[in-house]
Amino acid sequence: MRTELLKIIEGGLEKNREKVKSYAQLLVEKLRAEGDDKFADRIRNIIEKKTVHPVYLDEFMSKPVDQDSRLEMVDVSITDHLTEDIVLPKITKIKLDQYISSLKHRNEFIKMGLDLPESLLLYGPPGCGKTSIAHYISQQTGLPLITAQLDAMVSSLLGSTSKNIRRIFDYAKERPCILFLDEFDAIAKSRDDEHEVGELKRVVNSLLQNIDSFNQNNILLAATNHEKLLDPAVWRRFSTVIEVPKPAEEEIVNLIQLFLKAISCDFLHDTKKMSKIALLLKGISPSDIKVLCYNTIKATVIENEETLSYPRFIYQIYLFKHVNEDSSALIRYLNDNGVTQAETSKLIGISIRQVRKLLNDEEDKI
Structure with a gap:
């Protein structure tokens, strides 16, 4: 409470009424927290007699x-x-x-x-x-x-x-x-x-x-x-x-768990999948990770899915990081990151045969 007392003395010497009143109110709150209600009441009574609106937070309005x-x-x-x-x-x-x-x-x-x-x-x-x-x-x-x-x-x-x-x-x-x-x-x-x-x-x-x-x-x-x-x-x-640097793998995992805590997920406790996600998101800021997580939650709700799935999250990472939305590139990305052909088919709305054909075509190019 010494800080508040010094500020009150400073305000008095400066003839600064608002400063005295604000720090006196803060002193009242600290006295009450320590159980000295009697002394706090005495200070509060002085404030109320000498000011029109003694509430401490009101002073921030002007x-x-x-x-x-x-x-x-x-x-x-x-x-x-x-x-x-x-x-x-x-x-x-x-x-x-x-x-x-x-x-x-x-x-x-x-x-x-x-x-x-x-x-x-x-x-x-x-x-x-x-x-x-x-x-x-x-x-x-x-x-x-x-x-x-x-x-x-x-x-x-x-x-x-x-x-x-x-x-x-x-x-x-x-x-x-x-x-x-x-x-x-x-x-x-x-x-x-x-x-x-x-x-x-x-x-x-x-x-x-x-x-x-x-x-x-x-x-x-x-x-x-x-x-x-x-x-x-x-x-x-x-x-x-x-x-305040960009997050490393451990922080990325913690951030994803934090931002997805409001919805059921099928991968948050899968160490292998979370490590893969953290690697994909390396170099991305926490605010971007937050946007990505919330976009995935919205997509899950819109699709009437009760659980936010790993394929859905990988799909959103692709959309977030890539301008090119070519089907072949998307399917290859999903496949390389552990999404099955059946999951890919369901996710982007094409047949498994088409998924398999596009993957084979990509392999032939290589």
């Missing part, structure tokens, strides 16, 4: 907007529970759990006189779970997630972009929350890039200044698909950096 487009520059999400499990490589998960543990022990660090920055930079290919990780951290810490909307932040008038960045950071400072800058490279590109104009370089300078100020007492997350574009000075602003 979002900052771009002065030109009038678009809201942040999105606020409050996750009470995970809507979906998170699947990550083991090393990535270990690093993430260590980071979350450090957030949960912030009060102990402050008690020791260690006011450590708690900023995290996530990088890796698109669709590998960086945004999901941000929501997972929010859920684990119980703090709302403020996600900056870069399409609104980056103004058509370049001089306004720095002002928008400052508005977002000021907004997040006033509230107990996690500030998340997704697609971070859009505002943090290297100042040595000869293709960038001077104003965009000044935007990076403004960003660095705001991060330095924000990092003293607040939680900052950022994510990028293009880490090589980031300014070198940006990396030094983050106390923790985690790569």
